[in-house]
Every structure is written in C-alpha cells, then in structure tokens.
Amino acid sequence: MIRSAITCRVSTAILALGLAIFGALNLRTLPVDFLPSVKYPLIKLSIAWPGATPDDIDRNLADPIERQIASVDGLDYLTSSALEGLYQLDVNYRYGVNVDVAYQDTLAAFARAQKDLPTDIDPPVIIKADPSQLPIVQVAFESDRMDLTQLRTWIDNWLTDRLLAAGGVAAVDVAGGLEREIRILVDDGKLEKHGLSLELIERRLREENVQRLGGRVTGPNRETIVRTLGEFIDLETIRQIVLVRGDGGARIRLSDVATVEDSHEEVRLITRLDGRPAVKANIIKQADANTVVTVRNVERRLAELAPAFPAGLSYKLLENQADYITDSMKGVRNTALEALALVVLVLFVFLGSPRQVLIIGIALPFALLVNFFVMRLAGFSLNIFSLGGLVIAIGVLPDASIVVVENITRRRGLRRGDAPATLAEAGTREVGGAILAATITFVALFAPFLLVPGMITLLFRELVLVVLGLMVIAGVGAITVTPMLCAAILRAGHREDSWSERLNRGLQRSYGWLLTRTLRHGLITLLIFAGLAALGIVLFKQAGAEFFPAVDDGRIVVKVRMPAGTALERLDAINAKIEALVRGDTRVRSIFTLTGGAVRGLYTYKIGNEGEVDIELVPPGQRDVTTAEFIRELRPKVMKLHAPGATLAVRQAQMRGIRAEGQADIEVEINGSEIDTLFKLANDIAGRLRQRPELTNVYVSLDYSKPEWQVEIDRTRAAEHGLTVAAIAGSLRGYIGGDVPTRYREASDLYDLRVLVPERSLRSRSDVENLMLTTPAGDPVRLREVAAVRAATGPVEIVRQNQIKQVIVRCDPLGVDLSTAQSATRTALADVTWPAGYNYSIGGKARQMAEMQGVVKSILGLSVFFSFIVLGVQFNSLRLPLVILIAAPFCLTGLGYGLWIAGQPFGATVIIAAMIVLAANVIDGVLLIETAEHQRAAGKPLFDATLEAGLSRLRPRLMTVLPATLGFAPLAFALEEGGELLRPMAAAAIGGLLLNVFVALFLVPVLYTLFAGRTVRAFAPPDNPPNP
Template identity: 45%
Template sequence: MGEFNHLDQIREVVIARRAGNRLYLRDIAQVVDSHEDERIITRFNGEPCVKLSVFKEAEANTVEVALAVETQLDELDPVLPEGLELGFVENQADYVAGALAGVRDAAIGAMVLLVLVVWLFLGSFRQVVVMIVALPLTLIINFGLMKVAGFSLNIFSLGGLVVAIGVVLDNSIVVIENISRLRHERPDQASDQHAIGGSAEVGPAIVAATVSFLALFVPFLLVPGLTSLLFRELILVIAGIVIISLAVAVTLTPMLVTIFFGRSTQRRNATRFERFFDRFTDGYGWLLDLALHAPGAVAITFVAVLGLALFAMGRVGGEFLPPIDDGRIMVKVIMPTGAAVRETDKVLRQIEQRLADDPLIESTFAMAGGQVMGLYTYEVANQGQIDIQLVPKSNRDIGTTDYVTRLQPIVAQATAFGGRIMARQMPIKGIHGLRAAEVVVEIRGQEMDSLADLAERTAETMAGMSGFRNVAVSMDITKPEYQVRVDRTKAAELGISVADISGTLRSLITGAVVSRFRQAGEYYDMRMLVPESQLTSRRQVENLVVSGSGGDAIRVRDVANVRQAVGPLEIVRKNQVKQVSVEASTANVDLATAMATLRTTLKNIDRPAGYEFGFGGQAELMAD
C-alpha cells in the first residue's frame, strides 16, 4: 500500500494546488526509468565482466579459502544463464602454491645433496643412515613448535628450513666424525664410552658455533619497520631448528652411532676420493705451516682482500626485494582531468587490441574509471588500468622485467590518444608498502602553487635522467570546478546557513534519493537531480534555487559568488604539512644506485625557503 508500481503514478503526483489548479510532477520534471551512471567499466580478456573480490579473514589460510571458492563456483556453473561464464581474474592461491612448491622442491633437493656430500666425505653408509634418521626428527619437532607458535608453511618459514638444514647436519657430522675417530684410536673402549667421550669433546665447540650462527640472524628481529615483520617467521624458524639440531646432535646422534656401529672397529680400504682428499689435506697442512711462519704476509694479504671486498661492495647495487618473475604487469592510464570514463575506456581498448594476439599473454583485466586502493575501488573517471598476466615462466623465453621494456613502444603509440600511460611490473601481493612506486620524492611546503611548480621541475629533472621512467606528479591542479563562495551576512539575513546551501547544491548536482519504486518484486531508488545539460555554465549554477528558513526560494547568486576555476583533485598532508609527491620507476639500474644519483641531483634544484624533499615508496622501506 502507498507504493509506486508504474512510472505514470509518479508522474501524476500532485506537487501543489494553486487557484484551484493542480501542479503535477510531470509539469516540472522528467520522470524516466533509467539506470545508475556507468562510472566504472570492466573487461576480462576483452569481454564485459563484473569483478567480485573475495577476501579471507586474518586467520584463514589462503589456499583453503581459494579451494572453497572454487568448489562453490563449480556448483554454480550448471545454473548459470546462457552466455555467462565464471572465471578467475586473479587467484592469490596460485602464487602461494607455486612459491611453496618451489621452496619445497629446493628443500628436498638440498636434503638429497647434503646426504650425498656426507656420504662422499664420511664414506660410510651407516653414518649416512644416522644423518637420515636425525634430520626428519629435527624437522618434525620444529613443525610442532611452528604449530604452537601459530606459524604456517609459507615462503619465509620454508626458506628458514632450507637455510637451517645445513647447520642441522653440521652439528651431527662433527659429533659422528669425532666418535668415529675415537673408535679407531681407542678400539678397546666400549661403544658407549666412545659416544660419551666424543660428544663431550666437541660439545662446547658446536654450542659456540650454533650460538654464533644464531647471532647472525636474531638481531634482525630488532630492526624496525617492515623488514622485521617480513622476516620474523624465517628468523624464528631458523633459530628453532638450529637449537633443536644442537640437542639432537649431542643426545640422539651419539646413541644412534652406538646402535649402528656397535663394537666394530675394522677399517675399510680408502676410496679414490678419500685418497684425493688426503692429498688435499696434506697440501692444506703445508699452506698452514707456511702461513704460521710468515704472519706479516698473512696480515698484508688479509688487509688487501678486505679492502678489495669493501671496494666491491660499494659497486654492488641494492634493492629492497629482488624482482619476482611472476608474469604480473600493470598498465596505468591517466587521462587529462575532466575526461569522461568513455574517453579513458577508449584508450584502454586501443592497448587491449594491440595485445590481443600476443601468445605470451594468458589473460588481461581492464578497468576504466576506477582505482583500487586496499579493499575498495574508488571512482576516478580519468584513470584506468590493465592487469596483464603472462603465461607461466616455463612457457616463455622472456622475463617479466624484459617484457615491460618491450611494452614501452606500445605504450608510446597509445599516448597519441591523449593522457599519460605507464607500464610496470606489479608488486608482491599482500605487502602494503610495495604497492607504492619504487621511488617517491615527497615535496613538503605550505602553498599549493609553489608545491606544484617545484613538483613539475622535479619531475622534468627526473624524466631527463637515464635511470628513471614512468615519472609522474601525484597532484593534478587542472580539475575544472565551480567555486561557490557564500556571503555569510546575506545568507544570515535571508535565514539560510552555509550548511543548508552546500547540502542543497550537493543534492541537486549529485542527486538525492527521495523515495523507492517497486517493480517485479524489486525495489529501486528514486533519485531527484538537475540534468547535467542544465549545469554547463556559471549562469546556470547561479540560478539554482535553495530554500530559506520560511520556505522562500533563494537563488544562489543572491547569497554567493560563483566563479569558474581549476583546483587540485586532493590535498595530501603529512605531519600537518601539505605534500606533493613525484613518483617513478627505475630503468636498467638498481634502486640504491638510482637513489644515490637522485639525492645528488635534487641538491641542485632551487626551492623556496621552508620547502623540503623527503623520500617514500620502496626506497624508504629499503632505507629502514
């Protein structure tokens, strides 16, 4: 009851009665059945699509959630209308599974190689068996501790296992070798005495070696910022497995040696490798004797090698994280301010057409008029983005970074349609700081005009340097707008506040939901707004009507001054100070070298008093 079921019912609504005449809604407004403005356009592999993002809870496992979503989609497939398909634009579980598989294979390969090396040097299969028993036991105990600590198997925890495996075997190798030596030197002693004596002799040494090894990693836990959070699991896993291996080496390993070797002291014939290694040992002894008799030469050699190492270290570049060849590329399009979403989409289509027949591309996802930030997609009509996924690394002979370089001519051709276009490799998913550009120059000051001028000069300087590309200023002050400056005295005399004026103008321009319309069991918003065709000039804005306190109609021009101007899309402040950023990617140079060159260059740029440069992005993370 009281609901609208047809547009004619809405048109016939009586607005007022005057002198016996009725004023209907259709007399003063158009009532049309339309749809919300298409502000964001999306396509997957060139076909229109709707993107639905699924985010896991903080404690949930990425792979398990992805499998559950895939199961639900499989159940939906049979009931989908004809012509509709469900597919994955991006599945983070694929990257997780691929990374885990790579680290897992590396760990297994490392274990096999280590066992082979042990067998080659120790020459006894029984000793290898002791190692094979000790290694999985150490890992099992460590997995239990990881479960208690709430850790999961990821690239960092598995990486910690790979790093620690060598130390796990080192401790046991030292104990086994020393017990074997005592067995041959003291054949009359009991096996348990060999085990106790051999372990006691090297016990302090392997404890000191283990603590020294931990001292290399544990201090990283004290490093502030993202580095500590990123490598926390890796460091704790290394610490846990090394401590466990120490306990196994001085308890389980001696017992296993006693069980497997018993009282047998028969010495087998030396193998060819052992004879070679004996000659190598003799040579090392000769060299060591020579070094002991010439300490001055040793000291000079040490200083020379140290100096050479320091010199070489200064020539080695630096980055926050190494590039990952996962085949994910982003092409960003920024059109002039005021461009409609259709104009942005036109440029995206041109790029898509140029990439359509490339066999190295597995999929593309294009979005015009939107910008993804965290969990939300914001409407930005003049911006668009194409996410490119290359085929698996095994099916292409070019890396992601090289492919980005190959994209540059295509991007250059598309710029003929207007706007600014940038192509770069996408950052690692899930690490917030990496979503920023590699290099971000933060310019801080008080006046927007001075900030804009300094930012433009900085961007021109960086664009002329060989180590940077995709240089862009974060602030755009070319947004056309009508500025309404309210005369507070006149407004007070007419009984209207600044808040009333701004609220009314916002409702008239962007639309206000005044009721709901029901059709086929569904409810739709009824939105009242002024058509865009009636807001194309300053005079039309001045003639907009707002209501005074007594219901009187007051035109905007009677209480405010309207002028056409341009202004920034947004104003960013850092520590209460206005800031404009200049962003860029590195080109054919490492991040550390690029930043060193940039810092030197920025010192030569004139800037007003009170204005300063700072740095953000991945360069800031690397510095921390």
C-alpha cells in the same frame, strides 16, 4: 643424557620416531600461505563525503582529525589524501607498538575530533592494515544477455550471499558495472512554471515512503500489532504522488514535473575483461583461514552455482593466489629436496662410508620432521619464508652430527678394542661442550631479529625462529640420536686404505704445507685478506641495493593519468589502445581494464582522470620471458601510443602482503605551506628527473587543472530573499549532483531514489546561473540574483604528511637498481633552489630501503655484541674473542662476491645470509681455538698447537661448508617458481661461506697466533687429542 640415549637405545629410537611421526602428521595440517601472517603497525581511516571538493575535505576533515590523532603515543607519522568526495588517512605507528592498542588509541582520537566534523559525512571506516584482508582471488563476470546494471544487481543481490557461504570467505567486494537506482529527473522549466522546488519534491518523497509500527491493541485474549504500510510498491506509485494542489484545486503530481526512471548511477567507472564489459568480485578471506583451501572452496562453490547462473553469463578467475602459492611452495619444496640430495652426496664423498652417511641421513630428516610439530605448536604456516628457513637449515643442520660422527670414528680407529657404545659415549662427550657452545652462539647471533623492531624483522620472524628451532633440535639430536645410531650401526675397525681416507690424507698434506707457510708469513697473509676484503666491498657497492626482490608472478599494471576534467570516454579510448597492444599475445592470460578509478589498498576508488590496465601473464613454465622482460618489451610500445596529455607508467604490480609505502619506487616528497609554490617546485623537479636516463614513469601527484565553477554568494542579497548559504548550497547539490531523500524497496533489496536535474540541461555556466531557487516565502529566485559563478581550477588531490601539505614527484628505476636510481634522483635535485620553509625527502621503496639498512646495522651490531659476551664467557678471556670478531668483517665481504657474480643487488633478504656467514665464522673460530687451547694445555708450543688445530678442522670444515654451499645453490639459481624472493640471500650466502672457508683455515690461525699470547687456559688434557 648421552649415556641414557645410548644404553636405552630402543627407548631413544621409539621416542625419536614418535616425534618424527607427530611432525609428519602436523605437516599435513599446517596452513599454507605465500607470506607469514603479520600485523603492520598501520591504521587506515577513510571517510566518504559525497560532493565535497578536495579543498573542502582538507579544511573540514583533515585538519580536525589529524590534529587529534597527531597526539597519540607511539605515532611515527601521518599521511593523508583528500580526493573528490573521499578522505583517506594512514596512521603509521612505530614498529614494536601493540597494533591492538594503537587501533584503540586511533578510535579514541577520532572520537575527540568527531564533534568538529560535518554532519553529512558517511560513517568512517577505520581498519587495521592486515595483509590477510587483501583479495585472495578475483572473479570477473561478463554476459552477452544482461546489461551492466542487471549484471551488477545480480551479483550484489544473488551471488554475493552465496559466495559468503563458502568456507573461509569473510567478504566479497564488488567493483565495476552500474548500481541500480531510481532516478527522478526533474524538468526545471516545469518546476518553475508551477512555482515548486526540489526541496518540496524531496520532502514529499520522504513523507510518502513510510512503513512504520503504529503500536499495539490489547484485547481480552490477545495483543495485535498495528502497522502502517506506506512504502512505494512500484514506480507508478511514485509517479502519482501529489506534490501540491494548484489553482482551482487541480492536483500537481510528480509525473507533471519529472520523469521517473528505473535506471542506474552516473557512469563514473568502466570495467572490462579482455576487452568486454565485466564486473569484478574480490574475494577476501577470514583472518585465520587457509588461503589455498578458501580459494578451492570458492572454486567449488562457483561450480555448484553455475547451473543456476543466468543464460549467457560466464566468469574467469583472476590473480588466483592459491595457484601461485601452490606453485611457489612446490618450487621451494623441490629446491629443498635438491639441497638435501646435494648435501648427502657431498657427505658421501668425504666420509666414504655408507653407514656414516646413513647416520647423518637419518638425523637430518628427524630434525626437519620434529620441526613441523614445533611449527604447529607455534602457530606458524607453510610459507615462502618458513620453507626458506628449512632450505637454509638443510645446509647447516648436519654440522653437529658431522662433528659427533667424525670424533666417534676417530676414536674407533684409535681404540679398536673398545665396545661401540663406549666409543660412542666417549666421542660424544668429548665434543658435546663444543656443540653446546656452538648452538648457544648461533642462537645469540640470531637473537637480535627478535629484539630489533622493523619491517624486515617482522617479516623474517618465522624464518629465523624456524632456523633457530632446527638448530636446537639438531644440537639435541646430535648428542642423543646420533650417538645411539653410531653405537648401533658403525662397525668396529677403521679402514685406513679407503678412498675417502686417501682423499683426506692428500688434503691434509697440502693444507699442512700451506698453513705452515701462512703462519710463518702472517703479515703477507693479513695483506692478502685485506685486499680480498677491499675487493669484496667494491663488488658489494657495484651490486647495488633494493628493498625486496621482485617475484616473477606475472602481474603488470599500466597506469594512465589524464588532465583533470578529461571526458571518461577519452580516457577509456587510451585504455583500449593499451589493451590492443597485448590482446592475442599467448603469454597473456587476462587483461582487466579499469577506467575512471584506481585500486588503492583494499578498495577501488572512483577518480575521474585515472585508469589502469591490469595484465596477468600465464605461469612462468608456459612463457619464455620473465615479468621484468615482458615489461621492458611492453613499455616502449605504450610510450609510443598517441595519447595527448596522458601520463603513462608501466610497472610490475606491488607484491601482495609486503607493506608498500607510496605508489612508486622513488617519491620526492616536497613539503611546504602554499599549494601554488609546491606545484611549481614539483613541476621543476619532474622536468629534471625526466632528463635522467636511470628514471622512468615520472609524474607529479598534484593535478591543479581540475575545472571548477565557484559560486560566491552575496550574503546581503541572499538575506534579502530569506536565503542562507546552507540553503543555496543544498539546492545546488540537489540540482546538479542529486540528493537521495529515501530508498526504494524491492523484495529485501534497497535502491537509492535520487532526485536531480538531467545532465543534458546543465551544459554551461549560464545554465548554472539560471538555476531557480525558492525562498522560504515560496518565491522563485535565480541563482545569479544572489551569487556570482566564476570559472577556476582546483586540485584533484591534496596530500599531507604530518599535517603539512605535500606534493609528490613519483618515478621508478629504468634498467638500474633502486640505490643507483636514488643517487640519480639526489643528483638531479642537488642545485634546486628551495624557498624558505620548503624542503624535500625521499619516500616510496627508497625510504623503506634506507630504514631497512638502519635495521641491518642494528642487527649486526647487536649480533657482534652478543657474540662477544658468549665468547668472553666461554673462553674466560677478552683477547680470544677478538680473534673471531676481527675475522668476521673479512667473511662478510664475501657477500659482495656472491651478489656480484649472481647479478643480484643487496636487499632485505641478504641480512639472513649475513647472519649465516657470521654464525659460520664464529662457530669455526670457536672450534679451532678450543682445539688449539687443548693442544697448548697438553704442552705443545703455540705454533704446533695452531697447526694441529687447523689440520684437525680441515675435513669437518669442508664437510660442513660444501653441503651448506650446495644447499643454497638451487635457491641461488632460482630454477623453481617462488625462489626469486630468496635468490639474493642464497647467492650472498654462497659467496660469504666460501670466503669463510679461507678465513677459517688461514686467517683465524694467523690471528690466533697474534692474540693468544703466552697465557694458556687450564684444560684437562683429552684422552686422545685430535689427530689428523
């Protein structure tokens, strides 16, 4: 291969150029997103059961469903939530489980449970937790001429279908406003006067609103369809429905006992944009659609439709993912270009020859461009991680080409009469085996990422495969394209007096003096490195730990939670105060307020005592503070607000696409059987956590203060009147919550037609007790005659994990890293007295961090094991691999230096840095030991061979580590938007690589002299052994 690449240089050049052009063309067609496309092993199930209490849902939905799903294969754990009228279940499978199979298993388990479920629940929604289903942009609409009912109706009926026509749009989820409905407001006094019931009204509405096929009439020559046209055509038709005939034959119409209004649903949710009433449309893209392209299509579609919008209507884009992705990609691209420039500069300093730098400068872009072609074939996207892989690779890609160019240059100086092609071939063959071994070792080190299941391996899969692909491409290019370029470009001769050579000779003399003394005082060297490693471990612990770094995306959420039963207006007044704190701030781009609800995953749910204010800042380049700094500035102001009974929390919004566990960074999950005991324990623990200065936003998930009027039916007395429990419950539902017996059609749109008693008629318990029931015989009976109405309180939400009831105490770190906050939490819980059968666990991001650390240990362990196998095979020795593997922990402690200096905690991305440092250590060790073994095979003593090997590796080592270190520098400083996610990784890699220089140049030679022994492997002596 090497000879063919050199002798057929035109073919080699054309083939390489063709691959590079293919890569450049594919670069333009690669999809763009912020994160790679992943499928988490999570299935989400939700069921709406209008009017049901959390306790009803817990007993009638949670129990039968979770009992069946708990038996499926591959299940990790279940978490569920029972809210008023809503049941949510997260079916968490183990990583590595096929998500499609898990989805089918979940459907099958639910089907088995369905026979035990109430018949009046809404159809279930069962979906895979796919990050691509999250909104890619939100469009907020406001109007100074339409009310919220008209605005919501216009969006639902006119705009949504037109937005769905934009390329790449899968769904439009509308939140806010008021949905139109036709309300039949029954006067219970008139109903009683005429001896009528709600059931009669609902039945007559169903009977009179019918449009049905009658059949077909077949004549001699044609067939005619007969249809009954009986649907309501207007509200007056509804008002004129005859309910019954009264005494004397008089007709009693619906208008005699009720008012028919074209109205809207009950106001349970309030939404505002920048302080003005608004309705929000969340745009969800198709699974395989390009996020940036889809958002641009939506923007163009809105611009095209704008002339047809009603007068006085305006809109604003919120949380535009396309803008953030574009800015982030631009930032990482600029970082890559900066890294590339720094690498070329360092190579020029050491090589001194523009021709040599040109050769490596051609090989590097060649590998990058070919990789884009490979990414396209693999179905990858341009995202923060795949581009991060490119930045990482820029620092380590030149290694193989540097080794080849260095060796060819050395041979050129020793054999000046040989032809350039001969020198290029011989120089490449001499180091080809080492390059192959180094590439195989690199692949073996990163292979555990593809084998160990876990969230971080799922997220980093593209990054790892990009780096591995680039290393393989660079390795192939180093033994084909690089020698071809050397034969064509390098001149004969060798300038001994060049400034780069003078620099090299000076470094050689200084290093030779140091290495000689290091080898003679091996014990002192070991003690020095042991001290450095110990200090690195201390600094590593001081740096702290987190799960994922926060990005400066400018998304802040202020959560508000009031006691259950709080009037919506009071909650909204607190939200308005929060709005006032940031309104007018030039750093704030938008303020979207949600009162009476919460955003959980894909949807907005109505929760009467909760609200939130979503604040979006202008892009980082237009403000002088980061998102975290803005939060630190805002939090004290929010906490000082006069909001009696409110629980307030200010935090950065969760990163989109990263699977979040829970609703806070730290969640103390208290498990047990009795809600009352759980509630007492939770409040005790919350009080303890509030005393810790490291924690903030402390609150208890369970609110047990929701006021209820519980109707206890006397079955005997009810039976005397011919009434059943179901009949009484149905009547109460119709009176208070309202029933929808049928729907009203207007053009092609359908609206609920709801029958209920006006809320103003039901203000007290006595009003409920005096509600009139109708017996099967038609006789009126007051509710108080067959039931007792008692005041009580109940839970707002019931949470379960693995079918066991649970109360959660949530909190966030305050000015400290996640691991420090977790330690403070455990300290606060140390002396809690736990009743028998009750315990706790730590959830939220803290649990994810603990799981991540377990995955990291597995990856590092397998990497070391695979390395030992590769090295053992390569050296045919058990002792020589130990030289490299013993040195590895010393290198890894350098991560602590980098994190501590940069002020970054250990997180998921740092594992990539650890693998890069480990790879550098192994490759350096392999090359040094290979060289030393060759020298010993040529007859040199152990000491001289080790010294010679160290000197021969000095300049290549510096020429590879300095470009790699400087390549990471732009990421470590996070000067560009989007780089924050990879900043801890870059800082740790710099620390580890710099310490690895000293380990490779000093510690490994000492260890080699200790482990090499007297046995020397059989080598064919090189034609010209490396000569410094």
